Amino acid sequence: MDAQDAQCTQTAATSVVEQDEAWELMCGIATDGFDGVNWESDTEIDAAKDGSVTAPATPSCSSVGGILSMPEKLVHARFASAGRSPVEIRQTADSGKGLFATRRIASGEVIFTESSSYCIQMLKTPEYSTVAACDTCLRSLATPEDVCSDGLPSPEVWPQFDRTHCSQCDGAVVYCCKWCKDKGFETHHRLLCHVPGSLPLSLFEQWVNDHAASFSSSAMSAVRLALKMAAQILQEIETHTDAKEQTLLTQTLLDMLVGDSSDATRRFCVSEDDIVSLLSAIRCVLNLTSLDDAVWLNVEWLKHTIMCVSQNAVHMKPAAPFATWYSSAKRRGEFGGGADVVRKAVEGLIAQHGLAGKMHEADEMFRQLCGIEAIGLFALHTCINHSCDSNCEAQTYCYSTAALDVVALRTIEAGEEITISYIDKKLPVFQRRARLRRHYLFDCHCGKCLSEM
Numbered sequence: 382m383d384a385q386d387a388q389c390t391q392t393a394a395t396s397v398v399e400q401d402e403a404w405e406l407m408c409g410i411a412t413d414g415f416d417g418v419n420w421e422s423d424t425e426i427d428a429a430k431d432g433s434v435t436a437p438a439t440p441s442c443s444s445v446g447g448i449l450s451m452p453e454k455l456v457h458a459r460f461a462s463a464g465r466s467p468v469e470i471r472q473t474a475d476s477g478k479g480l481f482a483t484r485r486i487a488s489g490e491v492i493f494t495e496s497s498s499y500c501i502q503m504l505k506t507p508e509y510s511t512v513a514a515c516d517t518c519l520r521s522l523a524t525p526e527d528v529c530s531d532g533l534p535s536p537e538v539w540p541q542f543d544r545t546h547c548s549q550c551d552g553a554v555v556y557c558c559k560w561c562k563d564k565g566f567e568t569h570h571r572l573l574c575h576v577p578g579s580l581p582l583s584l585f586e587q588w589v590n591d592h593a594a595s596f597s598s599s600a601m602s603a604v605r606l607a608l609k610m611a612a613q614i615l616q617e618i619e620t621h622t623d624a625k626e627q628t629l630l631t632q633t634l635l636d637m638l639v640g641d642s643s644d645a646t647r648r649f650c651v652s653e654d655d656i657v658s659l660l661s662a663i664r665c666v667l668n669l670t671s672l673d674d675a676v677w678l679n680v681e682w683l684k685h686t687i688m689c690v691s692q693n694a695v696h697m698k699p700a701a702p703f704a705t706w707y708s709s710a711k712r713r714g715e716f717g718g719g720a721d722v723v724r725k726a727v728e729g730l731i732a733q734h735g736l737a738g739k740m741h742e743a744d745e746m747f748r749q750l751c752g753i754e755a756i757g758l759f760a761l762h763t764c765i766n767h768s769c770d771s772n773c774e775a776q777t778y779c780y781s782t783a784a785l786d787v788v789a790l791r792t793i794e795a796g797e798e799i800t801i802s803y804i805d806k807k808l809p810v811f812q813r814r815a816r817l818r819r820h821y822l823f824d825c826h827c828g829k830c831l832s833e834m
Contacts, residue, residue, distance in 0.1 A: 459493060460493045468799055479799075482796065485795055486789045486793040489788065490788070494784060494787075495761050495784065495785055496759075496783060497757030497759050498757075499606060500783040502754070503602045512750075512753050514755070516561070516565050517565040518782040519757075519783045520699070522555060534726050538706055538710050540705050540706070542557040545558065547566075549574050551577055554573075568613055568616060575666065585663065602756050603690040604659065611678055618675075663683070690756065690758065694757060697783060699780055700752075700779065701751050702752075711723050759785060767801065767827075769813055769827050771801045771802040772791055772799065773788060773789055773799050773800065775787050787801075803820075804817060810830055813830065
């Protein structure tokens with residue numbers, strides 16, 4: 382390791398206190414506590430919710446690198462290093478927005494952590510049972526009984542939550558705590574709160590059911606997320622009484638969406654009439670009875686949003702509670718002499734499912750029993766362009782909520798663009814290009830592709 386790499390690594394290891402004092406805004410980071418902050422652990426999240434820890438004050442909204450600005454309330458990023466932010470947004474010649482390093486970044490460094498601007502749990506996926514999740518933070522609400530009907534040893538170390546629900550919609554929406562319930566109502570649920578079976582929801586669910594056979598779970602999740610996004614944007618706009626401020630906020634919120642609306646009907650195999658009927662159902666759910674209400678919420682916005690979600694959303698599998706339980710129970714057992722009890726209980730479950738000796742499959746089984754799948758849009762992450770020879774990757778498995786880390790895969794020099802791979806970059810070049818063209822509507826011309834052609 383040379384001197385520059387050593388300095389980068391030392392910077393990345395700055396204490397949490399110093400990080401808090403030196404948070405750097407690239408664009409407006411929310412200042413209202415947990416919503417705009419990514420904490421180091423679930424313990425810090427819980428402490429923030431109950432008020433024993435608060436987020437440090439942050440500066441007001443600012444432009445990134447003096448080139449582009451993004452809206453406050455949307456970018457929820459925390460940088461691992463003190464001082465100037467390690468990245469900035471720039472306009473590229475052929476790929477729109479891009480993220481660039483402002484200093485040398487060491488291999489393995491967590492460049493930033495970001496919580497989602499918009500997210501939703503995926504339902505009825507081929508792999509995962511529908512485990513209840515918090516509507517606000519997406520924390521799994523599974524219990525030990527979901528893994529084993531007879532329970533597990535040391536159940537007291539299973540991740541704890543104070544499960545609650547929205548009483549106004551007959552408990553159809555659940556939360557991990559009162560804080561998330563209040564936050565959800567403040568950000569989006571007030572407009573989405575309907576008794577199951579009510580006319581507005583029936584129209585939307587009817588559209589979903591009519592198209593379920595032709596839509597994948599990811600595509601249907603994009604439709605559901607579009608509804609949640611519309612509610613979130615509307616509620617945010619309603620907090621601004623000044624007309625000019627509302628117009629500006631609407632535009633900046635919509636500017637975050639990167640997608641080609643012209644291809645939506647072909648991509649999802651739906652007609653223009655299908656999109657119009659979906660829009661009508663969404664506007665009904667949101668109680669927009671007049672065409673003069675929220676004029677931005679139109680067919681073009683809906684197609685643009687669905688394409689944006691399909692092209693930019695991150696498919697997440699947050700950390701399942703079983704992993705936390707096993708680590709804590711085993712550690713407690715080692716000190717109390719009960720480690721064998723925990724180990725035998727887990728081995729018994731693995732054997733019961735016919736997976737003895739297959740640790741990878743067993744790990745995935747436990748994840749499926751108590752974990753969730755979700756999709757989310759991350760404002761800063763959406764600015765990162767693709768390369769088959771990417772220098773970073775996004776990791777979502779570190780958190781039990783809708784958050785991700787962007788981690789450097791190699792040393793990145795100042796001025797170099799931050800890139801990730803949208804697909805499996807180990808595939809042959811022709812398969813990579815075919816997948817990118819089919820799913821993301823572009824051809825990759827990175828150095829790796831050109832050298833393998």
